[in-house]
Amino acid sequence: MTREVGRSLPRLESEAKVTGRAEYIHNLTLPGMVYGKIVRSTVAHGRIRRIDASQADRLPGVVAVITAAEVARIVQDPYYGPAFHDQPVLAVDKVHYVGDPVALVVGEDRDVLEAAADLVAVEYEELPAVFDERAAAEPGAPVIHEVIRPAATFTDLKNLKPASGSNVAMAYQLRHGDLEAGFAQADYIFEDEFHSHQVTHTPLEPIVTVAEPRGDGGLDIYTSSQSPSFVRMELARLLKWPENRIRVRTAYLGGGFGAKLYMKLEPLAAVAALLLRRPVKLSLSMEEQFYTITRHGATVRLKTGVTRDGRMVARACTIWWNGGAYADIGPRVTQKSGFTAAGPYDIPHVSIDSYAVYTNLPPAGALRGFGIPQLVWAYESQADLIAHRLGIDPWEFRWKNALRPDRPHATGTLMRDAGVLEVLQELKRLMRWDEPFDRGSGTRRRGRGIAIGLKAAITPTTSVAIVNLYGDGSCAVYSSTVDMGQGSDTVLAQLAAEVLGLDAREVRIVHPDTDVTPYDMATLGSRSTYHMGNAVLRAAEEVRHQLRAIGSEIFKCRPEEVELQDGHLVAGERRVSFKEAMEWRFGMQAGNLIGVGSFTPTYKKPDPATGESEDITTFWMVGGNGAEVEVDTETGRVTVTKLVTVGDAGKALNPGLVRTQLSGAALMQLGFTLFEEMRFEDGQVVNASLADYKLLGMRDLPSSVVAEFVEVGATHGPFGAKGIGEVGSLAVSPAVANAVFDAVGVRITSLPLTPEKVLRALKEQAGEIWEEVE
Amino acid sequence: MNAFELVRPTRLEEALEVLSEDPETVRPFGGGTALMLLMRSRLLQPRRLVSLDRVSGLDRLDLDGEGNLRVGSMVRLRDLELSATVERFCPAISRALLTLSNVRVRNVATVGGHLAHGDPHMDLPPILLALGASVVAQGPAGPRQIPLDQLYLGYYATSLQPGELITELVIPPLPEGTRGSYLKATALSADDWPMAGVAAFFRLEQGRIVEPRIAVSAATTTPVRLPAVEAALAGEAPSEALFSEAGRLAGRDLHCLSDLRGSAAYKREVVRVYVRRALQQVWAGR
Amino acid sequence: MAERRIAFRLNGREVSCTVRDHETLAAMLRDRFQLYSVRESCAQGLCGCCTVIVDGLAVSGCLYLAPLVDGKSVETVEGLGEEGRLDPVQTAFIEHGAFQCGFCTPGMVLMSHQLLQENPQPDQEAIAHYLSGNLCRCATYPEIVEAVRAAAQGSHVAKEEKSHG
Ligand SMILES: Cc1cc2nc3c(=O)[nH]c(=O)nc-3n(C[C@H](O)[C@H](O)[C@H](O)COP(=O)(O)OP(=O)(O)OC[C@H]3O[C@@H](n4cnc5c(N)ncnc54)[C@H](O)[C@@H]3O)c2cc1C
Ligand code: FES
Numbered sequence A: 001m002t003r004e005v006g007r008s009l010p011r012l013e014s015e016a017k018v019t020g021r022a023e024y025i026h027n028l029t030l031p032g033m034v035y036g037k038i039v040r041s042t043v044a045h046g047r048i049r050r051i052d053a054s055q056a057d058r059l060p061g062v063v064a065v066i067t068a069a070e071v072a073r074i075v076q077d078p079y080y081g082p083a084f085h086d087q088p089v090l091a092v093d094k095v096h097y098v099g100d101p102v103a104l105v106v107g108e109d110r111d112v113l114e115a116a117a118d119l120v121a122v123e124y125e126e127l128p129a130v131f132d133e134r135a136a137a138e139p140g141a142p143v144i145h146e147v148i149r150p151a152a153t154f155t156d157l158k159n160l161k162p163a164s165g166s167n168v169a170m171a172y173q174l175r176h177g178d179l180e181a182g183f184a185q186a187d188y189i190f191e192d193e194f195h196s197h198q199v200t201h202t203p204l205e206p207i208v209t210v211a212e213p214r215g216d217g218g219l220d221i222y223t224s225s226q227s228p229s230f231v232r233m234e235l236a237r238l239l240k241w242p243e244n245r246i247r248v249r250t251a252y253l254g255g256g257f258g259a260k261l262y263m264k265l266e267p268l269a270a271v272a273a274l275l276l277r278r279p280v281k282l283s284l285s286m287e288e289q290f291y292t293i294t295r296h297g298a299t300v301r302l303k304t305g306v307t308r309d310g311r312m313v314a315r316a317c318t319i320w321w322n323g324g325a326y327a328d329i330g331p332r333v334t335q336k337s338g339f340t341a342a343g344p345y346d347i348p349h350v351s352i353d354s355y356a357v358y359t360n361l362p363p364a365g366a367l368r369g370f371g372i373p374q375l376v377w378a379y380e381s382q383a384d385l386i387a388h389r390l391g392i393d394p395w396e397f398r399w400k401n402a403l404r405p406d407r408p409h410a411t412g413t414l415m416r417d418a419g420v421l422e423v424l425q426e427l428k429r430l431m432r433w434d435e436p437f438d439r440g441s442g443t444r445r446r447g448r449g450i451a452i453g454l455k456a457a458i459t460p461t462t463s464v465a466i467v468n469l470y471g472d473g474s475c476a477v478y479s480s481t482v483d484m485g486q487g488s489d490t491v492l493a494q495l496a497a498e499v500l501g502l503d504a505r506e507v508r509i510v511h512p513d514t515d516v517t518p519y520d521m522a523t524l525g526s527r528s529t530y531h532m533g534n535a536v537l538r539a540a541e542e543v544r545h546q547l548r549a550i551g552s553e554i555f556k557c558r559p560e561e562v563e564l565q566d567g568h569l570v571a572g573e574r575r576v577s578f579k580e581a582m583e584w585r586f587g588m589q590a591g592n593l594i595g596v597g598s599f600t601p602t603y604k605k606p607d608p609a610t611g612e613s614e615d616i617t618t619f620w621m622v623g624g625n626g627a628e629v630e631v632d633t634e635t636g637r638v639t640v641t642k643l644v645t646v647g648d649a650g651k652a653l654n655p656g657l658v659r660t661q662l663s664g665a666a667l668m669q670l671g672f673t674l675f676e677e678m679r680f681e682d683g684q685v686v687n688a689s690l691a692d693y694k695l696l697g698m699r700d701l702p703s704s705v706v707a708e709f710v711e712v713g714a715t716h717g718p719f720g721a722k723g724i725g726e727v728g729s730l731a732v733s734p735a736v737a738n739a740v741f742d743a744v745g746v747r748i749t750s751l752p753l754t755p756e757k758v759l760r761a762l763k764e765q766a767g768e769i770w771e772e773v774e
Numbered sequence B: 001m002n003a004f005e006l007v008r009p010t011r012l013e014e015a016l017e018v019l020s021e022d023p024e025t026v027r028p029f030g031g032g033t034a035l036m037l038l039m040r041s042r043l044l045q046p047r048r049l050v051s052l053d054r055v056s057g058l059d060r061l062d063l064d065g066e067g068n069l070r071v072g073s074m075v076r077l078r079d080l081e082l083s084a085t086v087e088r089f090c091p092a093i094s095r096a097l098l099t100l101s102n103v104r105v106r107n108v109a110t111v112g113g114h115l116a117h118g119d120p121h122m123d124l125p126p127i128l129l130a131l132g133a134s135v136v137a138q139g140p141a142g143p144r145q146i147p148l149d150q151l152y153l154g155y156y157a158t159s160l161q162p163g164e165l166i167t168e169l170v171i172p173p174l175p176e177g178t179r180g181s182y183l184k185a186t187a188l189s190a191d192d193w194p195m196a197g198v199a200a201f202f203r204l205e206q207g208r209i210v211e212p213r214i215a216v217s218a219a220t221t222t223p224v225r226l227p228a229v230e231a232a233l234a235g236e237a238p239s240e241a242l243f244s245e246a247g248r249l250a251g252r253d254l255h256c257l258s259d260l261r262g263s264a265a266y267k268r269e270v271v272r273v274y275v276r277r278a279l280q281q282v283w284a285g286r
Numbered sequence C: 001m002a003e004r005r006i007a008f009r010l011n012g013r014e015v016s017c018t019v020r021d022h023e024t025l026a027a028m029l030r031d032r033f034q035l036y037s038v039r040e041s042c043a044q045g046l047c048g049c050c051t052v053i054v055d056g057l058a059v060s061g062c063l064y065l066a067p068l069v070d071g072k073s074v075e076t077v078e079g080l081g082e083e084g085r086l087d088p089v090q091t092a093f094i095e096h097g098a099f100q101c102g103f104c105t106p107g108m109v110l111m112s113h114q115l116l117q118e119n120p121q122p123d124q125e126a127i128a129h130y131l132s133g134n135l136c137r138c139a140t141y142p143e144i145v146e147a148v149r150a151a152a153q154g155s156h157v158a159k160e161e162k163s164h165g
């Protein structure tokens, strides 16, 4: 009977978006509102000796200058964070990176604020700083946080044990099988190290928050957040208020990609608004986004034992995550991504050591893939390397080692509903892997490569939804899932419509408003379709149950005999509209039928010593990429001519949206692969603008971009659906690097694949000496 | 951005007069695309801006009696791009404009601003340098003509005097049969500023290269002509070997700057390759 | 602070207002006329979120001084399409799913509209060149190219129908 599920409905908000009328917090102006501008640390690590705001304060138009001293009047313990309480609202005594917020100037004129921010004089006593994740993890490195306090907000992070007195904020380990025995069985052992660089999200709508004190003593927060429920919870904790005094609302997000998770500007905006008793708007500039949140750089060391016939028998993985100055969600990356570091492969003996490391760089958090792309970069580069050394076709090597259904993953959880084989097969087909390939000639060499990645869901997490049928029979879904472009509004409407026999375009989605919409853990980690989708299904089913009960009374039949079609209750020949049903039930056009659905998947905590658990994730995400490249052997420039993306969608509820998400994620990752890179000098980002940190543009588009999905139904997913938002990004980098290797025989082990890096490798390969110039 | 006053004179003398007030805090404003970037990042905080958009007589785009292409300083880059006169005069200029910044910037940016800014990463200066172009500057001391090889003194430094304005660009006609090419190397995204730009022109007479002109920009502190390379090419018969040698010489002689887009060593390597390729293109008649 | 009164045509209607000399066109349109399709993101002329049409030419509102539109005609996406009907470019964007978060979309739509005015039958390369100054962080580029192609086809078909009828 499915009419809505599987339909490529355009986004519900399409017209609002093409006419420029869609609502973003970027556009919000409130009466009496003032603006804030953050004064940021100019040193990477230091003690604050003195802050002199007198000059700034005297500038006409400046309303206030706020420092940690003023923050303390509102919040006594100003430290927050989703994993550890390590980040202060404004720097207290110490700064931890260049860009760390030290003060806030507030005023009516944004141009004056810029000048005012320049006038706030801060004196520092500089401390030794450390930027490299390996160096920071060494004993004797300058310690960035003397004490680390766990947050314990999220179940999956409750048993994190931060290690104070060292920069290794957290160490996660997994022990599976008998590593030494495994290596003893191996005919060859490969040891390689791979490096991922710092990149950043740069959503085009920069992070923005408006805080407005209410007359009743409460506080309204309007914010471009992916996690409104968390913001309320965490603000309430800081203010020592009950959650119901704080209302958090979001609108459409002009992109998120993980940048807008947990708390960003909200605590500072809230404190400023409460101090000044006026609405305060804080908007980051594009430049400031570079100082706010980044993606972890990472060093991954892999030692892999392989038998002569190409079976991987043992793998030891060591990962150092460059977490920057505040942990943000890094510890979750360390653990949840860490445990997949051995890849989607059936390897009997595995060990994983994953370290979250503090450094004096801007904080790193989640970015589309939660650390998985950094791991896939390593294990899929190495897979290719091994296959070539053993003379096995790279696809065959992966096929041979792939985790098959019901085989245990390194965590001990059995592989279920994971389309590893299906993705590999589809990848092979779309890449025409078995067909002859034009390898180019002269200075233009062509090559192709593939790679595949595996990701676990963040488990366990909760989503709650309400479905409300109004007196006229129209319907609304209340959910705290944030539509940041992934199309969640549309898909949630499709699910409710499917159950209730409506057209999805008639379903209204009420946007996150913590006074109205129920709890949701956050919009992250490709979890919404699965978790919120289930919650909406359950809520809609509850309303359907009530409607059927009414129908059974009207039609004098059993409830199961009542069908819901096109906004009507139907039993055989008889039909009444939802409106008529409501009138029948309430005696007039009035009342509500309300269904509440909530969903929390099962989970078993891993054993702290072995990291094993028989139920580590509620579903697996599998994504593969293939690339065809052309390498200019004289300049090192890599041109990707074809980019293939395959993801396991479980069941594509909206195939059009699924494809767009897959190719969008892959192209974003292609930018990270080829040239996007944050550059630092003494901890200072030196390319904090889109002029020097270049994003992938129209002219970088591969001439062929192919995105497809396979459908390996998820047992507990809504109609079998899984999340797909990150899947397209997982394996792009190694697919491209493997193609470069195929084209010119050089193996690049650190991202990005800049022309200079490739040319250097080519020269080295040819035994030519590169003439260095000062 | 700091507060400033914008003035919009209609006559050149008026503009020059305002500019002579105090060249430190009063700046000419062409399209403003470069100025706005500087002001928005607070690197520049002028008190007054003199917009030239209403000044008459700065928008000519035609050939004079001697066949020189004359371009008024307020001609927008996009007009230059779409001009049939320019396309006939030197197709390499029209082609270079296609990938110079973007349509919105070209709709606004002016020839005068492009040339006066002194940013070594600009795409047109190397071409114009190779073509032997000059600018007409008007200042308190009257007009003077500055050949392009004397305009650029260093990184963002020009020989324009305080209070002096570029009013016109003058490009001498190319001898019959001259062909040219401009190649732009980008290190990051394809729409980026050049990491290196190479302009090459020559014509063939009896199978020999005549009047070769090679200029390089972006990799260097200023756009530069490469006389040694030109000398090596002049009078020779074109060949792959000759062009490779020209590239080698170009790379050898050049002082490059290391930056985000590449090390000096890498840029020399790219210049070496691009000089050869530009020459090959000219030869192939593309 | 230097201020002045300016008058111009905004989406087909004569308007006037007081602006500060250093005000950007993007800030003026948002703050004084509530035209929120004009968005500031990169503030460097690179992303196209602030695209505005001035006297028929696309400009970056973040790099354009507001006083300079005095006496000119200014258009934003709010003024596109006729009497509540969407422009063919907008329809094509919807049909081809040429956006995700939608933040870049007004700029993309305006630039595509300009492109088709100048070049009614652009090939892939012409589209890439013209739109190379508009960034989409959601990377909906393939869908945008398709939408522009379709809009070009549509306008082509519509024109042919007219000339035949
Ligand atoms: C996003 C972006 C990307 C770009 N990419 C490229 C690129 O890839 N390649 C490239 O070549 N360029 C690029 N540019 C530069 C662009 O070409 C310049 O911004 C433009 O040429 C400057 O012209 P303008 O008229 O706007 O100058 P303005 O900003 O008006 O002026 C620039 C400087 O010249 C002075 N000035 C202006 N007019 C005169 C005059 N008549 N006489 C004397 N002094 C004057 C000003 O005081 C100022 O110092 C890019 C610019 C932007 C904004
Ligand atoms: S904000 Fe103007 S182009 Fe990006």
Ligand code: FES
Pocket (backbone or CB within 6 Å): A204, A254, A255, A485, C098, C099, C100, C101, C102, C103, C104, C105, C135, C136, C137, C138, C139, C140
């Ligand atoms: S749709 Fe999100 S930036 Fe283009």
